[in-house]
Amino acid sequence: MLSGLFREGSFQDTTSFTERLTKFSLGPYLQLPFSIYLSRLCLSSRKIQKLFSTSSVLSTEKVKSTASEDSTTEVASKSQEGTPETPKQKLLNLIGNMKVEVSYRKKLQQLKTREVKNQATDKLEGMDGEGAVLQRTTEDIKRGKPLNPELVKAVSAVASSLPLNKQQTESELLAQLRRHEETTDKQKKGGVINIRNIISEMAVKRESPAQRGVRISNRISMDFDEDGQRIKSERPSRQSSDSRRSLKVGRRLNIFTKASTETENALQTVSSPTIWDLEFAKEVAAVTAQPPRNGFEEMIEWTKEGILWEYPIDNEAGMEDDAEFHEHIFLEKHLEDFPKQGPIRHFMELVICGLSKNPYLSVKQKIEHIEWFQKYFEEKKEYLQEI
């Protein structure tokens, strides 16, 4: 049954005849992919094609199971498809006026109600000859905000035309109309997110049968690594070929709002914790810290405090010397300020030789040593020149 497919809040749970009718009437339109329907009617506008193609993608995925049930109504629909221009024109007018759409579901609901009206008008044309009135009503569906009396008349006509339970069908059709109006109003107020922009970027992927076979064979073959993990080498290549479009190409859709500014503000306000906050945090930590229940927790506490080393023992724990070996050994570049000749130079070369062999000092400490000597000898310069 189609009842489980288009689950919307506006639909009643009990499947009344009218709902089943609407779903059945839409059955043939949905069964055959909409592209075929369009080709028969020779509709040329791209927008309509795109809309129907996407909806067909959705609906054909959902509706495949119900193919068998709508055989009887197929005949009726085919007879209708043979009729001349008027339904097509009406459809064109309706769809050309379609402005705001938010979700596939609501669009489908709109389509459905319009199809219902179409069906009703077609039937009435054939039977009662009130086509003029009903043409206007079908076009006014979108525009008139309160329920038109003409709409009401149309509803009553439809109800009279249908075999069962006229009052119930009438009330249900009216209720659907009202809901439709509400939803369109909400959509108009809620802002324009043009679904066409989104759809224009999307494209139906055309799979060559060779690629498809390769894909299936990849899925079936269970290639295992040494560790027992499945080999995933194929997937990144496939994904890279699929995403030929880059992410930044195309118009902005404005679906998502930027939340980054808010987080930045939040970070700025937090960045200066007061002393009282720190004290409070310390207090809380001290209170919540329970005495260790066992030796493991005690060792954890010790490791946190720094009493216990971390295992496996890292020989360079606490030592963050980022300098390369050549910075430790070749220290002559720091000797540029010293005189080239003389005992001081000789002395400093010995100093550098000793420092280069010292593995316990960092480069900074070695440079500090050399700079201290430089300062010292500069202070003693006048004294040295007397000698």
Next chain:
Amino acid sequence: MAASALGWALRAARQVLPSAFMTQSRSYYVDWRMLRDVKRRKLAYEYADERLRINAIRKNTLLPKELQEVADKEIAALPRDSCPVRIRNRCVLTSRPRGVKRRWRLSRIVFRHFADHGQMSGIQRAMW
């Protein structure tokens, strides 16, 4: 004099570590000699680099002697407690200056006390 003594006492007092589970924590050093030893160690750490450099000038044969004499005077001008020679490896628990095993920093009496109670890791009574 009393004020300075009081000041030293305050400096001697160490804060109790904030911890929810109270381990045995020591608020004072064992005696004043230990405290003085602690001060000497601190100063020696501060002046270690300077002493090393000045001694490097003093103890080589390349530089002129006048320079070395100047260095002598400079090193003598440093605080007396900054020299590492004045540090005494006392027992950590009793402040005993003699009979201290370097590895455990304990005097022989304390060491023996703990070892007999099995509180020294890896130590057992020797017999062979």
